[in-house]
Amino acid sequence: MTAMVHDLGIRRGHALRAAVERGLAGTADPVVGLLDVAGVEHSVAELRAAFSTPGVEVTHTFAVKAASLVPVLALLAECGMGAEVASPGELALARAAGVPADRIVLDSPAKTVEELREALELGIAVNADNPEELARIDALREESARAGRPSASPVGLRVNPQVGSGSIGAMSTATATSKFGVALRDPGALEWVLAAYADRPWLNRLHTHTGSQGVPLELMAAGVLAAYELAERINEAAGRQQVETLDIGGGLPVNFGSDEVTPSFSDYADVLRAEVPGLFDGRYALVTEFGRSVLAKNGTVLARVEYAKSSGGRPIAVTHAGAQVATRTVFVPDAWPIRVLALDAKGSEKTGEPVVQDVAGPCCFAGDLVARGRELPLLESGDHVALLDTGAYYFSNHFAYNSLPRPAVYGYTVRPDGGVDFAPVREAQTQAEVVAESGGGLPPLRRAGA
Ligand SMILES: *Cc1c(COP(=O)(O)O)cnc(C)c1O
Numbered sequence: 449m450t451a452m453v454h455d456l457g458i459r460r461g462h463a464l465r466a467a468v469e470r471g472l473a474g475t476a477d478p479v480v481g482l483l484d485v486a487g488v489e490h491s492v493a494e495l496r497a498a499f500s501t502p503g504v505e506v507t508h509t510f511a512v513k514a515a516s517l518v519p520v521l522a523l524l525a526e527c528g529m530g531a532e533v534a535s536p537g538e539l540a541l542a543r544a545a546g547v548p549a550d551r552i553v554l555d556s557p558a559k560t561v562e563e564l565r566e567a568l569e570l571g572i573a574v575n576a577d578n579p580e581e582l583a584r585i586d587a588l589r590e591e592s593a594r595a596g597r598p599s600a601s602p603v604g605l606r607v608n609p610q611v612g613s614g615s616i617g618a619m620s621t622a623t624a625t626s627k628f629g630v631a632l633r634d635p636g637a638l639e640w641v642l643a644a645y646a647d648r649p650w651l652n653r654l655h656t657h658t659g660s661q662g663v664p665l666e667l668m669a670a671g672v673l674a675a676y677e678l679a680e681r682i683n684e685a686a687g688r689q690q691v692e693t694l695d696i697g698g699g700l701p702v703n704f705g706s707d708e709v710t711p712s713f714s715d716y717a718d719v720l721r722a723e724v725p726g727l728f729d730g731r732y733a734l735v736t737e738f739g740r741s742v743l744a745k746n747g748t749v750l751a752r753v754e755y756a757k758s759s760g761g762r763p764i765a766v767t768h769a770g771a772q773v774a775t776r777t778v779f780v781p782d783a784w785p786i787r788v789l790a791l792d793a794k795g796s797e798k799t800g801e802p803v804v805q806d807v808a809g810p811c812c813f814a815g816d817l818v819a820r821g822r823e824l825p826l827l828e829s830g831d832h833v834a835l836l837d838t839g840a841y842y843f844s845n846h847f848a849y850n851s852l853p854r855p856a857v858y859g860y861t862v863r864p865d866g867g868v869d870f871a872p873v874r875e876a877q878t879q880a881e882v883v884a885e886s887g888g889g890l891p892p893l894r895r896a897g898a
Pocket of ligand 1: 511513514532555657659660661697698699700737738739740741
């Protein structure tokens, strides 16, 4: 590996200045996503080191929904990660990125028969969400066995340990009434699960995912413990190691308040080692499915300030980054606050007295603000803003409001002399593409003549 600049913030500063200088956030494309390639490699290395245990096979998959960008998935695959996919589109992206089938896991609450058939034919691991889905898998396995092409897919069942909610309800998947998995504490559920495994000797995995952001480590570990204890019961009943693999999901929260990585992957692995020691004693292979914690801190949205104005005495910077790239922050600002840097016309951090101001986006609704009443050096037209920690679920999860185009995304690498190399990850969507995806090539709707 080439030498690199070691501090995330310093690399980001170089990249922001270079991006502005090269016009990556110019008048034609006034908003862009930037991803720190060395940072991504570092995060994956931290993840792998945290879980690495002699005698335990660990497969780290990346939750594709957190950054559905093929070159990024390919980089992660090169770093040794697999992919957790939850739709036919996400599976196609993982395959396009060259992720090997034995490192792909299909989770989704609404898998169609066609989707399941494809996964089982490809040998991709499938986690069934509910009894009806398991029955479909039974039928598909029989169909392929009859055809002389038995499926090699490992199959698991997703269970909801119902351990409770974290601070963000929409992100908490292990509540009493969550839509995900088999709710373990419901009357009769445990007996049903034990019978399901007893009836299906090939059912060899167990899956749980307790939440995404806002779930404390102890609660995540409690969910994993419940799954582990269930696996032990299944295996005891079977008189053998029927459940070979425990898929413990993702969900490590990210600190959106500073550049510090807290909690770290090793903080979480330490809690798991303390709370669920049997996970690491070599009897189980492990699968993880982290998304946000792998990429969030490695990504930045850079946008130009188009206008600076004042309303009711409140200064407002009207920028090109709003709900289309920071959807959750705009719609649920209390749950998803992000840091915003004020940058000058050259992309350097502005100095000067902090002034209470709003940082607005380009969308035509009043709530399109990425920061409200934030103290920042006063932004002026021609300046820029950087939305930090936006490497996961932000620029990669575009919201097509106002027909705003998907922005370009670049990976960046900072050389020891401070020079920056950019590599395209996704091109900005063109206006022709926006028109085409909006039915532009189709004939006009005809009047019904009523
Ligand atoms: C979203 C999701 C993940 C990833 O969650 P993060 O919070 O991004 O780590 C993992 N597994 C499943 C099943 C998910 O739905």
